Amino acid sequence: MGRAGISHALSVWFDTTLGEAVAFSNAPGQPELIYSQALFPLAEPVSLAPGDTVSVALEARLIGGDYAWRWNTRVLRHGEAGAANPDLEQSTDPAAALSGGAPRWDIGRAPALTETGEVDRLILTLMDDATPLGDIARQAQRRYPTRFSTWRDALTYVGEVSDQYSREPADRG
Known part of the structure; x- marks a missing residue:
């Protein structure tokens, strides 16, 4: 991180360069494209200091015509011999968000029909x-x-x- 602050969410966008004169992006400040940016809230605010590293594992699964997202966030503190905050594991799956439990596609879940x-x-x-x-x-x-x-x-x-x-x-x- 370049400066100290508190993070409440992750902002995600897509950038690509396909060739010397062919590139596109949906980054903040760029023209609107088919896909929009995404904002993934963090389970709790995270204090960040210069030199900290934020690592994110992002997963999207197409379920029933819509995407369910999972994101695991880890903050490695600069200068603390690799010390890390507890990982934040989150999902857009409503069942997981409300119950704090496993997402609907978890292999250990026993589903019931509607x-x-x-x-x-x-x-x-x-x-x-x-x-x-x-x-x-x-x-x-x-x-x-x-x-x-x-x-x-x-x-x-x-x-x-x-x-x-x-x-x-x-x-x-």
Whole structure:
């Protein structure tokens, strides 16, 4: 660090040089591009002094069409024989942020289905190459009456799931 201060967040941007006259950046003060800068808050304010080194491991995972970010921050103090503050391990995953626990993709987590997941599982289980969509819709409405107030509502949803996951009759084998 060039001067003493207190950091509350990390500001991240992208710079690249592709060739002698080809470069672009979304750094502060540069024209706006497709991608914006990102601000990652720190779990607690960190005092920094000249010569301190801030090390960040940044990870992005595409989950369900959106990115979940994890960032681990370590501050190495200048002149203290490599002494470091405790690492700050953080995530944009709401479950981890609220509970202080592991992110949703943690391999030790045992997830439970949402109601939508339960409905989809019922529909997919009944899509057995023998049960008509109308019967599947009746069972879905019977099992989830607050979600499907009419058989037609259930049939519409069952049809959407079927469109997404069913094979054409000629493809069945």
